[in-house]
Amino acid sequence: xxxxxxxxxxxxxxxxxxxxxxxxxxxxxxxxxxxxxxxxxxxxxxxxxxxxxxxxxxxxxxxxxxxxxxxxxxxxxxxxxxxxxxxxxxxxxxxxxxxxxxxxxxxxxxxxxxxxxxxxxxxxxxxxxxxxxxxxxxxxxxxxxxxxxxxxxxxxxxxxxxxxxxxxxxxxxxxxxxxxxxxxxxxxxxxxxxxxxxxxxxxxxxxxxxxxxxxxxxxxxxxxxxxxxxxxxxxxxxxxxxxxxxxxxxxxxxxxxxxxxxxxxxxxxxxxxxxxxxxxxxxxxxxxxxxxxxxxxxxxxxxxxxxxxxxxxxxxxxxxxxxxxxxxxxxxxxxxxxxxxxxxxxxxxxxxxxxxxxxxxxxxxxxxxxxxxxxxxxxxxxxxxxxxxxxxxxxxxxxxxxxxxxxxxxx
Amino acid sequence: xxxxxxxxxxxxxxxxxxxxxxxxxxxxxxxxxxxxxxxxxxxxxxxxxxxxxxxxxxxxxxxxxxxxxxxxxxxxxxxxxxxxxxxxxxxxxxxxxxxxxxxxxxxxxxxxxxxxxxxxxxxxxxxxxxxxxxxxxxxxxxxxxxxxxxxxxxxxxxxxxxxxxxxxxxxxxxxxxxxxxxxxxxxxxxxxxxxxxxxxxxxxxxxxxxxxxxxxxxxxxxxxxxxxxxxxxxxxxxxxxxxxxxxxxxxxxxxxxxxxxxxxxxxxxxxxxxxxxxxxxxxxxxxxxxxxxxxxxxxxxxxxxxxxxxxxxxxxxxxxxxxxxxxxxxxxxxxxxxxxxxxxxxxxxxxxxxxxxxxxxxxxxxxxxxxxxxxxxxxxxxxxxxxxxxxxxxxxxxxxxxxxxxxxxxxxxxxxxxxxxxxxxxxxxxxxxxxxxxxxxxxxxxxxxxxxxxxxxxx
Numbered sequence: 001x002x003x004x005x006x007x008x009x010x011x012x013x014x015x016x017x018x019x020x021x022x023x024x025x026x027x028x029x030x031x032x033x034x035x036x037x038x039x040x041x042x043x044x045x046x047x048x049x050x051x052x053x054x055x056x057x058x059x060x061x062x063x064x065x066x067x068x069x070x071x072x073x074x075x076x077x078x079x080x081x082x083x084x085x086x087x088x089x090x091x092x093x094x095x096x097x098x099x100x101x102x103x104x105x106x107x108x109x110x111x112x113x114x115x116x117x118x119x120x121x122x123x124x125x126x127x128x129x130x131x132x133x134x135x136x137x138x139x140x141x142x143x144x145x146x147x148x149x150x151x152x153x154x155x156x157x158x159x160x161x162x163x164x165x166x167x168x169x170x171x172x173x174x175x176x177x178x179x180x181x182x183x184x185x186x187x188x189x190x191x192x193x194x195x196x197x198x199x200x201x202x203x204x205x206x207x208x209x210x211x212x213x214x215x216x217x218x219x220x221x222x223x224x225x226x227x228x229x230x231x232x233x234x235x236x237x238x239x240x241x242x243x244x245x246x247x248x249x250x251x252x253x254x255x256x257x258x259x260x261x262x263x264x265x266x267x268x269x270x271x272x273x274x275x276x277x278x279x280x281x282x283x284x285x286x287x288x289x290x291x292x293x294x295x296x297x298x299x300x301x302x303x304x305x306x307x308x309x310x311x312x313x314x315x316x317x318x319x320x321x322x323x324x325x326x327x328x329x330x331x332x333x334x335x336x337x338x339x340x341x342x343x344x345x346x347x348x349x350x351x352x353x354x355x356x357x358x359x360x361x362x363x364x365x366x367x368x369x370x371x372x373x374x375x376x377x378x379x380x381x382x383x384x385x386x387x388x389x390x391x392x393x394x395x396x397x398x399x400x401x402x403x404x405x406x407x408x409x410x411x
Numbered sequence: 412x413x414x415x416x417x418x419x420x421x422x423x424x425x426x427x428x429x430x431x432x433x434x435x436x437x438x439x440x441x442x443x444x445x446x447x448x449x450x451x452x453x454x455x456x457x458x459x460x461x462x463x464x465x466x467x468x469x470x471x472x473x474x475x476x477x478x479x480x481x482x483x484x485x486x487x488x489x490x491x492x493x494x495x496x497x498x499x500x501x502x503x504x505x506x507x508x509x510x511x512x513x514x515x516x517x518x519x520x521x522x523x524x525x526x527x528x529x530x531x532x533x534x535x536x537x538x539x540x541x542x543x544x545x546x547x548x549x550x551x552x553x554x555x556x557x558x559x560x561x562x563x564x565x566x567x568x569x570x571x572x573x574x575x576x577x578x579x580x581x582x583x584x585x586x587x588x589x590x591x592x593x594x595x596x597x598x599x600x601x602x603x604x605x606x607x608x609x610x611x612x613x614x615x616x617x618x619x620x621x622x623x624x625x626x627x628x629x630x631x632x633x634x635x636x637x638x639x640x641x642x643x644x645x646x647x648x649x650x651x652x653x654x655x656x657x658x659x660x661x662x663x664x665x666x667x668x669x670x671x672x673x674x675x676x677x678x679x680x681x682x683x684x685x686x687x688x689x690x691x692x693x694x695x696x697x698x699x700x701x702x703x704x705x706x707x708x709x710x711x712x713x714x715x716x717x718x719x720x721x722x723x724x725x726x727x728x729x730x731x732x733x734x735x736x737x738x739x740x741x742x743x744x745x746x747x748x749x750x751x752x753x754x755x756x757x758x759x760x761x762x763x764x765x766x767x768x769x770x771x772x773x774x775x776x777x778x779x780x781x782x783x784x785x786x787x788x789x790x791x792x793x794x795x796x797x798x799x800x801x802x803x804x805x806x807x808x809x810x811x812x813x814x815x816x817x818x819x820x821x822x823x824x825x826x827x828x829x830x831x832x833x834x835x836x837x838x839x840x841x842x843x844x845x846x847x848x849x850x851x852x853x854x855x856x857x858x859x860x861x862x863x864x865x866x867x868x869x870x
Binding site for chain 1: 496500501502504507521524525526527528530531540542557559560562563565597599600601602603605606607608609610611612613614615616617618619620621623624625633635639642643646650653654656658660661694695696697698699700720723724725726762764765767768769
């Protein structure tokens, strides 16, 4: 019996939900009013249009064009040996659905991926056709994120970049050896090569100052599954750092390996390591925005694993107590950014405020949302942490009261 | 007492404030109201104004529902006019209070852009999209433009309790309305709920996180919120069932294909084999193997050290900064790069990470030696008359020995089969030299070495 439209939608969304990426930010600004036709806009800032009961943001219509797949990646719900029901959307169906959802303001745009059917090139062509229909037939100016099939022809990757705001190739696993056992058809070198191609295209378009400059995707990202193989946090972060360095990725998404319907015998089944995923996101954030070197983060781990009870910056500070306390009125920006509980925005406000006179604790408390984690690591005219900083019990004290974690990164 | 006609009109407020400031009226002598007691004092003076510093912050804070927003902003303007640089101190309590208001208004705007849900209706002129929304602050007017730019080819209305906005090619504002003005359901809502339910992963249930982003007060106007309780209730059972279900065996054998190292008869063969090389650890981090490039019958083969950042990304040898120097040297010596074969002693990029940058690292002896068999097979296939070793790594790869470039530079050696080897410096060395005099000498030597090799190859 042929599947009803909504059954197909349910299958193709279910098949896409293990991809953690949800960002709709950083696209090239444009809108339908200025263009004079069609619908849609990209402002540069992402919007989360809803949140599901797992606390994750719904920003884009995230679906697979088809969940048929020739590959047999053990961690994937869509692998060829899985017994899940299969279906497909035509590019026209997917494009129409995107526009219909967009016009009701449910979404920012489309995140389209696909199982590998017939060949990587044939699959990529279907994804491109969907994006082309949206841009050309529907005059759709909203956000489009296309998953890039790693083995596809570079010319197709380039074409995808002309239509999309973001491209991504999933690295899947942090180590080549894991890929060999868990995703036998995939190869790290092919994945990296696709990332290099995308980077080359993005850089080339960004440097193009000519008037006839074509629009092109402004960034690429990737996803790594955490907890399906034996790689520790240090190995994962080193892989991320190399990816940021080599291919100018906007983001590496971490996805705690989660039980899936009809799981593979090749993998252990257990609850997803959500807290570990959360700590990796925090460490990744330090890598990208706080001037931390990956080896400094490695050094903040215990035997390669980040502390699950403490955020990585606090862990690092506790292992480098000799560098603290820092004088809130004199410390340079790089050092303020190393203080647990002091974020980029607060550090910049501290720097601006202290030009108007020495900051006392009272002033700091107005600038920061909470003093609890900051206090042991700073001095002010009316504050010194004294012996607390050297206390054995400081780690216990800084441990947060148990609560459900939050902060799933999005938009 | 200044009574503003509308609660959401920062411009009117600014003009009144300009007039008051011009008259030197202190904040403690002014009281404000916005829209509540309209036209009682409507004759209060307004003055044209210059642009304020911090205007964005003030304009946003003025859209807050807090009654003291006007007096707070006026006091800030008053203080800013009297103490130069006062606005630049983020620790000032008044500014902290304003920032708080501004933050809440910003979030309220953001939520409106995210959570407005249009329903399609038909009126006399055709299809129209209409939404009921309840903002916490006076944010509709300031955000109407966003919707106009986004939904330019739609006719739409957003109705809130205080104000409604209608768009038919242009935005028009009208008094507020009620929930009953808007249909409760849209034809696509059911598909949206289907999507929402399917994209949720029950193994990750976390209602606290969800509610911190999407507090319950929003739920009643969201079509998808209706299914949240059901999804949450069923989540644990679904997750446990997935874990308990018997796993499926993988379909294919997971043994990776054996790596054959049959003799390569041509470059294509060699490339294919090289692509799978795991003789040393460098393949783990590099993007790709960078093979040599050039014609099969080249008389001259150039061996450089190893691919760098550019070469690694593009997959071609000697194209980065050192490659530019090399090309310039070729041009000066009248040598055509199309006719020579250019390769590296080590075929994978080696680097260390510094922050986000990949910094070139010298290959170790083990890596050079592991790669030298590939180099020798390239030589067997291309059969050049002359080989130029650029730098110590190339020299080691070709001879298997540690030789100082300084001592062997510019000299010809005989290799097997009548092949000649000439050693020169690596072009990257020229880039690194600081002393101008030294640099000139090294450049001249490099040119003469290349010229010598070129002449020899053509002889």
